[in-house]
Amino acid sequence: MRTVELVCSPGLDAEVRAVWDRLAAAGLPNLARNTHPTNRPHLTLAAVDDFPPGVERRLAELFDTVLPVPVTLDRVVVLDGSAPLVWLVRSTPALTALHAAVWDVLAEADGHRPWHAPGVWVPHLSLALRFRNADLRLARAVAGGQRPTGDFDAARSYDDTDRTVTPLTRLR
Numbered sequence: 001m002r003t004v005e006l007v008c009s010p011g012l013d014a015e016v017r018a019v020w021d022r023l024a025a026a027g028l029p030n031l032a033r034n035t036h037p038t039n040r041p042h043l044t045l046a047a048v049d050d051f052p053p054g055v056e057r058r059l060a061e062l063f064d065t066v067l068p069v070p071v072t073l074d075r076v077v078v079l080d081g082s083a084p085l086v087w088l089v090r091s092t093p094a095l096t097a098l099h100a101a102v103w104d105v106l107a108e109a110d111g112h113r114p115w116h117a118p119g120v121w122v123p124h125l126s127l128a129l130r131f132r133n134a135d136l137r138l139a140r141a142v143a144g145g146q147r148p149t150g151d152f153d154a155a156r157s158y159d160d161t162d163r164t165v166t167p168l169t170r171l172r
Contacts, residue, residue, distance in 0.1 A: 001111070002051050003158045004059060004102050004168070005042040008125070009068065012150025016041035016073075016087065016125055022142045028135055029085065029128035038158060038165045041125050043071075043089060045102045049111030051157070056168065058105045059155065062098075063169045068151035069094050076143045078133045079122065085131035085139055086124035095123065095152075 008016060023030035031039060074088040089095070100118050114120060131139070155168035 001047055001049060001113075001160045003044050003160075004046045004106070005044050005156050005158060006067075006069070006152035007154045007156060008041045008071075009151040009153045012071065012073075012148055013041050015146075015148040015150070016127070019087070019127055019143045023085075023128060023139065026138065026142045028139055028142065029131050031126060031128060036163065038163060042156070043123055043125060043152060044116060045099050045121075046106055046116045047113040048106055048109035050109070051106075052108045055105060055109065056157070056166065059102065059157075059168045060170075062101055062105060063155040066094070066098055066101075067155065067169060068153040069098060070149070071095070071152055072149045073125065073147055076127065076136075076140050078131050078136050079124070083129075083131070084124075084126050085128040085136070086122075086126050087143070089123035089125060091123055099123075 007013070017032070020030045020032035024032045070092070072090045074090050076085065076087050078085055096118075099121060103118055106112070127139070127143070157166045157168055158164075159166065
């Protein structure tokens with residue numbers, strides 16, 4: 001599987017990692033425990049089986065013209081009641097348009113993951129992958145009530161076959 005992801009600006013990245021660490025200190029599930037070098041706060045726009053020829057170049061051209069995209073984080077929730085603990089990302093016209101443009105670039109790819117499809121996609125940054133809804137109140141207290149702002153300032157693709165990341169933007 002190949003993903004298309006936006007990564008957080010340094011300040012926003014630090015805010016999310018601080019919540020990961022506070023969840024860990026409280027004994028709650030968290031992504032701070034994932035020490036793989038590719039683990040970092042990100043927003044997944046799409047996931048497909050593989051990229052058709054030329055897609056990486058087309059995505060890089062797209063991202064180089066639109067990034068950075070301003071972002072504000074919203075509430076902390078558990079998706080579907082018993083799955084990931086996430087920090088919702090407030091949708092904006094710019095983010096929605098970028099998401100749709102990525103899907104247009106990936107139109108010929110096989111194996112689109114439907115939960116990322118326009119109209120279904122819930123923009124979020126993951127805080128923990130397996131979380132019980134019963135612990136949500138404590139997690140919200142630990143995360144705090146702030147609504148951080150920042151930017152998505154770069155893009156990347158994760159390849160789950162070899163667990164590597166490919167940048168989809170020039171270094172900024």
